[in-house]
Amino acid sequence: MGDMPRIWNETIEAHRDAVREATINATAALVAKHGLTGVTMSQIAKDTGIGRATLYKYFPDVESILHAWHERQIDQHLRGLVEVRDQTAQGFPRLEAVLTAYAQAVAHRGEHDNNLGDMLHRSEHVAAAHQHLREFIQEVITGAAATGAIRQDIPADELTAYCLHALAAAATLHDPAAVHRLVQTTLAGFRTSDRE
Amino acid sequence: MGDMPRIWNETIEAHRDAVREATINATAALVAKHGLTGVTMSQIAKDTGIGRATLYKYFPDVESILHAWHERQIDQHLRGLVEVRDQTAQGFPRLEAVLTAYAQAVAHRGEHDNNLGDMLHRSEHVAAAHQHLREFIQEVITGAAATGAIRQDIPADELTAYCLHALAAAATLHDPAAVHRLVQTTLAGFRTSDRE
Incomplete structure (x- = not known):
């Protein structure tokens, strides 16, 4: 059971990376489609399925x-x-x-x-x-x-x-x-x- | 007297060039001294001795x-x-x-x-x-x-x-x-x- 914290931390880290990656990928796709000015945080939240509140914890804008x-x-x-x-x-x-x-x-x-x-x-x-x-x-x-x-x-x-x-x-x-x-x-x- | 218009036009042209040159030189000097944001049309008019109304006929901003x-x-x-x-x-x-x-x-x-x-x-x-x-x-x-x-x-x-x-x-x-x-x-x- 001594390994639990490490495994848990690695799981959290992997999850964070996955959220970051998904956010970045969705944003890149939106920019390609609508241009720089056509991208909003709401749209990114919608496209990734990540809640707006969570998204803002990762990126301010x-x-x-x-x-x-x-x-x-x-x-x-x-x-x-x-x-x-x-x-x-x-x-x-x-x-x-x-x-x-x-x-x-x-x-x-x-x-x-x-x-x-x-x-x-x-x-x-x-x-x-x-x-x-x-x-x-x-x-x-x-x-x-x-x-x-x-x-x-x-x-x-x-x-x-x-x-x-x-x-x-x-x-x-x-x-x-x-x-x-x-x-x-x-x-x-x-x-x-x-x-x- | 047939040459008068040409001479007159040349005089006007030379005068315009001189005003443009003086304006550009004064602006360059002001930018060097105060930076880009520290330069105004009023200051340029003052430094060149060109009236503000005249200056605006040459340059809008x-x-x-x-x-x-x-x-x-x-x-x-x-x-x-x-x-x-x-x-x-x-x-x-x-x-x-x-x-x-x-x-x-x-x-x-x-x-x-x-x-x-x-x-x-x-x-x-x-x-x-x-x-x-x-x-x-x-x-x-x-x-x-x-x-x-x-x-x-x-x-x-x-x-x-x-x-x-x-x-x-x-x-x-x-x-x-x-x-x-x-x-x-x-x-x-x-x-x-x-x-x-």
Whole structure:
């Protein structure tokens, strides 16, 4: 019987996660259908079957749900990039694979965003998530530099800013072949310059 | 006496330009001193010595003056880039000089912007000015491609999006040497890839 509290706590935790997930999913579906301004807490309560009073215990307003949604998306995105990193060989292949996955995600996001990004990108959570992304990419770049696969004359933080900005151009591209060309062009910037 | 209307019209035109310039300059100075929210039409009228009634004939509100200011800055910026283009040899040197001037302007703007950019970047005039910038850069890239100085395997519009996005990273750089390195990294992306 000594295990009861732990099991009970885990059950509560799992239940809370399920409520959060259901709320976020229902909100995402409502935004997709009605746009940002067409979503209310009452509608979310109705669609999830969660009571309004309970819903308000989890989230004070629609905006906080949207933030949680965006955080979850960034988390999933980062986890995807970590998987790509771990499945590829150290050095240039890893850098190429990670930057390709990142550019594809940016291109995909570019298609589906509609002012939502603008609003959410200002939040502190999102700023922290972007900081994680920069650190992650910088680690991959430092790793590639350590194998001698890329130029050594530019600091890793500057190469990180360069490639994240360059690949942001993917948001304007709809053709996967164009995204591939953008990644190749950006990667060419990592090669040793013969004019320096 | 047949020239009178023309001279008179030119005088009026010059006077109008002077009023517009004085208004824009005074507004820019007030924003620098008090921030965006601390600027009123009355204060602008007082600082310029232009009557309030006259001022309202030129601009309906502070925001329209700020837009005129931003347009003027973009115009000056583009004229500067055109000068750089015309003073450099066709091909890679011209591309390098123009992209360097652009990156320096972005770095300079990055230091001085304070939310003003966010507000103004949404205007139609600014969208048109950005379109001019893209067209201008694309022409320079097409010119460099025609001399065989850069890779031919990526369409010029994609190279334009690539380099304008990459050089936007200059807004986060304060060190001129770092801006130079960013331009060199970005230019390396224009060289023929040996992995394609």
